[in-house]
Amino acid sequence: MIPTISSPRLSRRAMLAALLGVGLASRPARAVSPGMRIASLGGAVTEILYRLGAGPRIAIVDTTSVYPAEALREKPNAGYLRALSAEGLLSVGPDLVIAAEGAGPPAVLEQIREAGIPVAIIAERHTAEGVLEKIRSVGHQVGLEAEAEVLSRAVGTSFAALGERRARIARPARALVVLSLANGRVMAGGRDSTADGILALAGLRNAADGLTGFKPISDEAIIAAAPEVVIVMSNGGHALTADTVFAEGTALAQTPAAAKRALVAMDGLALLGFGPRTPESAEALMRAAYPERAGD
The missing domain is CATH 3.40.50.1980 (Nitrogenase molybdenum iron protein domain)
Known part of the structure; x- marks a missing residue:
C-alpha cells in the first residue's frame, strides 16, 4: 500500500508551487543574510528600506510604495496592499516578506508562510514613537540594526524640534x-x-x-x-x-x-x-x- 501524506500545510504549499510552475525542491537556497530578496509591502516600509540602503534587496513592492519614485518604476508590482495574491508575491522568489499592518488579505499572508517564507508584520502606531519603532523593526528584519538606529535618532531629533514648535501653539x-x-x-x-x-x-x-x-x-x-x-x-x-x-x-x-x-x-x-x-x-x-x- 502506498502511504499518503495528509498534512494540509504541505498540500497547500505544493499546490502553490505547482501554480507557479516550480517544484518545492527547486526553490533557491535561503540566503545567509536576512532578506536578500524582500517583498516590501507598505509605502513606509519601502521608504525605510531605501533609507537604510536595502533598496537593491527589494524584489517586489506594492502600489502604495510610491517613494522613492524608482521603487514602483524599477520593481515588480504586487498590487494594492490590501488586495495581494500569493502567486504574484511568490513569482519573484522572495526570501522575506515585510508588510505594514493591515496588508492582506490575511489568507494570502498565511499562504506565503505555508510556502516557507517568513512574513514580518510591522506595527502601525500613528505617533512619533510609533515611527521610530517602525524604523527599528524594519532594520531588525533585514539585519541593519545599526543603520536603523542612526536613522531613528535623526528622525527622533526632528520630532523633538517639532514638539518644541507645537508647544508654542x-x-x-x-x-x-x-x-x-x-x-x-x-x-x-x-x-x-x-x-x-x-x-x-x-x-x-x-x-x-x-x-x-x-x-x-x-x-x-x-x-x-x-x-x-x-x-x-x-x-x-x-x-x-x-x-x-x-x-x-x-x-x-x-x-x-x-x-x-x-x-x-x-x-x-x-x-x-x-x-x-x-x-x-x-x-x-x-x-x-x-x-x-x-x-x-
Missing part, C-alpha cells in the same frame, strides 16, 4: 483631512486614523473626531465641525483646488476654512504614511495651517 485650530471628494461625498479622517495622528503632531485639532477611522461625513457634521483648515491629498501633483473644495452650495463652503480659503494640499504618503519624512511633513502642515507663525 496657544489654541489648536480645527482641521479636517479629506481623503476623497467624489459625487458630493466627503471621506474624512476621524479618530484612530493616520489623519488624526498627523494632525496631533502638527498641533491641530481633528474636526472629525466624531468619526472613527476614514469614513464618509455628512453635510450636517461638516458644518457642525466648523473646520478652520481643510487638508487634501495632492494625488501625484493633481490636488483639488479651493474652488472645487469650497464650491458654492456645498457643506465645506459653509465652514470657517472656506471664508479664509484655508486649503492645504500635501502628498498622501508623506502626510499619512508615518515613515521617516513624517516630522518634516507635520512641520510643513503646521506652517501652512498657521501662516501667521511663518517666522517661528
Whole structure:
C-alpha cells in the first residue's frame, strides 16, 4: 500500500508551487543574510528600506510604495496592499516578506508562510514613537540594526524640534483631512486614523473626531465641525483646488476654512504614511495651517 501524506500545510504549499510552475525542491537556497530578496509591502516600509540602503534587496513592492519614485518604476508590482495574491508575491522568489499592518488579505499572508517564507508584520502606531519603532523593526528584519538606529535618532531629533514648535501653539485650530471628494461625498479622517495622528503632531485639532477611522461625513457634521483648515491629498501633483473644495452650495463652503480659503494640499504618503519624512511633513502642515507663525 502506498502511504499518503495528509498534512494540509504541505498540500497547500505544493499546490502553490505547482501554480507557479516550480517544484518545492527547486526553490533557491535561503540566503545567509536576512532578506536578500524582500517583498516590501507598505509605502513606509519601502521608504525605510531605501533609507537604510536595502533598496537593491527589494524584489517586489506594492502600489502604495510610491517613494522613492524608482521603487514602483524599477520593481515588480504586487498590487494594492490590501488586495495581494500569493502567486504574484511568490513569482519573484522572495526570501522575506515585510508588510505594514493591515496588508492582506490575511489568507494570502498565511499562504506565503505555508510556502516557507517568513512574513514580518510591522506595527502601525500613528505617533512619533510609533515611527521610530517602525524604523527599528524594519532594520531588525533585514539585519541593519545599526543603520536603523542612526536613522531613528535623526528622525527622533526632528520630532523633538517639532514638539518644541507645537508647544508654542496657544489654541489648536480645527482641521479636517479629506481623503476623497467624489459625487458630493466627503471621506474624512476621524479618530484612530493616520489623519488624526498627523494632525496631533502638527498641533491641530481633528474636526472629525466624531468619526472613527476614514469614513464618509455628512453635510450636517461638516458644518457642525466648523473646520478652520481643510487638508487634501495632492494625488501625484493633481490636488483639488479651493474652488472645487469650497464650491458654492456645498457643506465645506459653509465652514470657517472656506471664508479664509484655508486649503492645504500635501502628498498622501508623506502626510499619512508615518515613515521617516513624517516630522518634516507635520512641520510643513503646521506652517501652512498657521501662516501667521511663518517666522517661528
